[in-house]
Amino acid sequence: MTGEPPAAGGSLAQILEERRRKAVLLSASGVRPWGVDFTPDHSCREAAGLAPPDVGAKGAEVAVAGRILGLRPSGGITFADIFDATGRLQLLASADGPNPALVQRLGEMDLGDIVGARGVLTRTRRGEPSLELSELSLLAKALRPPAGKHTGVVDTELRYRRRYLDLLTTPEHQVVFRQRSAVVSSLRRTLDGRGFLEVETPILQPIPGGGEARPFKTHHNSLGTDLYLRIALELYLKRLLVAGFERVYEVGRVFRNEGLSPRHNPEFTLLEAYQAYGNLASMMDLCEAMVAGAAAAAAEAGPVADSVRDLAPPFPRQSMTELVGARLGVDPLSLWARPGELAASAREAGATGSLPDTPGELLFAIYEELVEPTIWAPTFVTDYPVEVSPLARRSLDPRFCERFELVAQGRELANAFSELNDPVEQRRRLEDQARRRELGNPEVPPFDEDFVAALEHGMPPAGGIGLGVDRLVMLLVGAPSIRDAVLFPTLRPE
């Protein structure tokens, strides 16, 4: 349009200008660079499969669409590689073909352009399934170039910040996210198949309960009140047990205002399920079914980590006191009244973290520092001290509660317990928590009177389980960082 000579040089500004110039020229010649409909009748993969076996033979006529990521003009013939969600297909325009003008038109496309193509499937001398074009439509002109053709995006910051560029340039990188989707569907399928009802509970909460974590705070203008982003799903799902829904689950985002790491994103996906009249055994069964189903789904959708073969249920179970006892060579139960001695042997065994005074918290602290990181094969760790489980029902041994965690590769994957449905004890425990909050611990939620009131109306005995979806995906696909399992991980704004 400008009539200026094309800009030489390869600076970004010049590349952008050149591409805009092409779009303007196309518009001027009656081609709409955007805004054209096109309905493919085959995917690239399907089309490639329909190519005739013999070189030069003509096969079916198809319409396909995709993004140009390879372009090889060669005088009287032009080749292009287009990619759609199923894979790659080579397009071919030849001076001897049905539409010789397309040799030049295809050759003038840019890498990154999205095109629709019609033609006849054939096979080239090298045996490549190809579509010999009779029609070519530009569906979306790319004004910015894709990243390196052979190298893709390597820079971690670019990959996370501009994930679409990573995924469009290197379509293989989409696989992990397809696997993630398969895992989430599988989890839903397992729960739906057992009669669980999927529900949605508030993300904006006046009291962020159900766990211990610093919440994100926000403000509602017309209510004139502060609200918090939820840190867990538990308290609302239990209200639904009170309400009479006997099996409920939610899979959704929760938010914790804490540090970032390869294992921690400020928002992450948590699945929680509650089953009235369920118990620890039914939760173990459900947990095994969910994990095994998820592993199978991930494996069907792409390559999985070698360790996935260890995920075949049943998983062994070991009590925390057994584990700690085996690690320290002393019996934590017989030292229950003398926590100083237990702490001393933990120090001897190499514990360097802070060791609390009460026996239950002490046992848990030793377990977390010295034992949990060493558990590699999936294991149900049982018998958690009541002090560290404010929402779980006590065992017959009142020092412990009916709780387990599924631990694999040194990390917690799932956490389940028989839910505490005694409103009197629940009130007492939450009041104890509220006192800790007043002593200055911002991670402890304030007292939630409405939740206790709900329990006072009567909650059936129930089993409940929570499962970290991001970490399950990491484990299944072997991702070293949670940022590789989350499409758009939290980064500092540019």
Add this chain to the structure above:
RNA sequence: GCCGCCAUGGCGCAGUGGUAGCGCAGGGGCCUUUUAAGCCCAGGGUCGCAGGUUCGAAUCCUGCUGGCGGCACCA
């Protein structure tokens, strides 16, 4: 929050005190079965930002920004 490492054309990289280079991509040209296509030509970078040391800094020092990793907190 603390500590360490990293930051060079659009992308991937080289350059450890003497004035910045390679591949791909982009521009011009040749090429009728290529597929990391090939060949010829001409371009493109205030070396993350700001200071400092030095005759001279991409290179050494300080601060800042961003990323990654570790610690703390946690799932």
